[in-house]
Amino acid sequence: MKFQIPLAPGTITKFLLRVVTCLVVISFLSQMAAYLLPGNPHENYLVKAFGVDSERNVPTAYSALALLFCSFLLGTIAYVKNLDSGPYKNHWKVLSFIFVYLSLDEAGQLHEKLIQPMRTMLNATGxxxxxxxxxxxxxxxxxxxxxxxxxxxxxxxxxKLFVAATAIYIGGALGMELVGAYRSFTAGESNILYQIIVTIEESLEMVGVVVFIHALTSYIKTSLGGVNWNIYIPGKHTQVTEHENIGIPALSGRSNTNISR
Structure with a gap:
């Protein structure tokens, strides 16, 4: 039995936007419940499991996987560019490695380890x-x-999509982070306004990644000939030599590339 799963930019983008919307809404509602319904026995569990500002929870797992998916798409493009000796092939490779790091950073909150030593060194405020x-x-x-x-x-x-994705992501990761930092310094983090700022920040980051994924999948479709995953599942009458396979055929019209495992 054979299934073919096309890498359709529109379908993937709509799905990811729905996931992001659900995560943001659930996170915001859980945060509001913690403030408006104090004493609720489930409030801490909900905030820890779904709060976008918490660590090692559902939104964190989604963001790490989305960034890792970006790395995979960038690596796929780099592979084809390398076969075709295309221009800027090393730039695609470096981008792929950068997104691997971003995924690891999202999962482990590595950048936050810089806060205390840098804060002490700079005597940072505001x-x-x-x-x-x-x-x-x-x-x-x-x-x-x-x-x-x-x-x-x-x-x-x-x-245009690259620029939009970069602006949205950096606007959240750095721009709203500065706003949140000021609020944290002046009023602490246990207040509704800070949670709203954090929600906007994380929402921009996740939307920026979705726009970037759309840019990459669209580029693969229009410039590299598209991608299909072929999945083979052995049936009752399958020959002994047939095995499960996931492949990416015909990535490039020029090189007729095939990747499988």
Whole structure:
């Protein structure tokens, strides 16, 4: 038995947006319940399990997997570019590794380990209270400058989606983080306004990743010929030599690439 699963940008984007919407709504409702219904025996469980500002929970797992999926798509593009000796193939590879790190960082909250030592060193207050934004912000600027030529070699629709995804993601990860840092410094984190800021921040990050995934899947479809996953499931009358296989055929019209395992 054979199933073919096409990598359809529109279908994937709609699905991911629904998931993000559900996660954000459940997180916000759980946070509001904790403030408006104090003493509820389930409030701590709900906040820990679904709060977007909590660690090692459902939203964290989703975000880590979404970033890892970005890395996979970038790696697929890099593989094809390498076979075709395409331009900027190393840029695609570096992007793939960056998203592996972002996925690990999301899962383990690695960047937050910079907060206390940097806060002590800079004696940070106000919008820099979450001091990890300083070194990460510098790295983001360096990255954006080094990828300027790469960006302008992309097709116009892909370029616009890349810019939109970057602006949305950085607007949440750094922009709203600064707002949240100021609120945390002046009024603490146990208040509704801070939770609203955090919800907006995490929502922008997740939406930015969805836009980026849409950009990558659309680029694969229009510029590399598309991707299909072929799944073979042995049946009763299957020959002995037949086995389960997941493949990605014909990624590129020029190279007729085939990836399978």
């Amino acid at each position: 919008i820099l209270y979450f001091t990890w934004v300083v070194p990460i912000g510098i790295l983001v600027v360096i990255f954006l400058l080094s990828y300027t030529k790469f960006l302008f070699h992309l097709p116009v629709p892909t370029r």
